[in-house]
Amino acid sequence: MARKASAKDVDAICGDLPENWFGTSWGDVPTWLVPHRVRDGVDKGRGFVLYRTPRHDAVDPATGAEYDDLLVIRTANADDKQALVEDDGPFFTIDHFKGYNAVLVQLSRLGEITRDELAEVLTEAWRACAPKSLVKTFDAEGSGA
Numbered sequence: 441m442a443r444k445a446s447a448k449d450v451d452a453i454c455g456d457l458p459e460n461w462f463g464t465s466w467g468d469v470p471t472w473l474v475p476h477r478v479r480d481g482v483d484k485g486r487g488f489v490l491y492r493t494p495r496h497d498a499v500d501p502a503t504g505a506e507y508d509d510l511l512v513i514r515t516a517n518a519d520d521k522q523a524l525v526e527d528d529g530p531f532f533t534i535d536h537f538k539g540y541n542a543v544l545v546q547l548s549r550l551g552e553i554t555r556d557e558l559a560e561v562l563t564e565a566w567r568a569c570a571p572k573s574l575v576k577t578f579d580a581e582g583s584g585a
Contacts, residue, residue: 445558447547453559454489457566459574474570488514488569489562497536509547513561516568517541529553
């Protein structure tokens with residue numbers, strides 16, 4: 441039987457992907473980043489997984505409380521986003537992300553999918569943001585299969 445995903449798996453999976461780092465974006469939001477563009481000698485990276493801080497625009501519909509355990513996970517395109525949201529799983533979106541290729545998931549709901557499924561979603565997020573040459577090398581080494 442496949443092992444259920446957990447919050448601890450997020451950092452383990454992301455950390456195993458090539459040439460990325462854990463830093464911040466949007467000020468101080470903890471974020472997994474891939475190389476993107478060097479400015480003033482610094483690569484600020486592109487975020488593919490962000491630990492979102494509680495905000496008024498993402499609330500539990502039953503209680504009205506702001507979610508305090510959200511991940512933002514990039515998707516390659518609108519179709520991939522829609523597939524994750526429409527699937528019978530923990531992924532969803534909010535109006536704030538309308539037109540933006542990303543889904544949300546509560547860390548506390550990751551157990552609704554397997555670790556392998558989480559790894560696939562996070563790897564695809566990395567793939568959507570990583571430089572094409574890096575993705576090509578990753579695929580050639582068989583890591584992206």
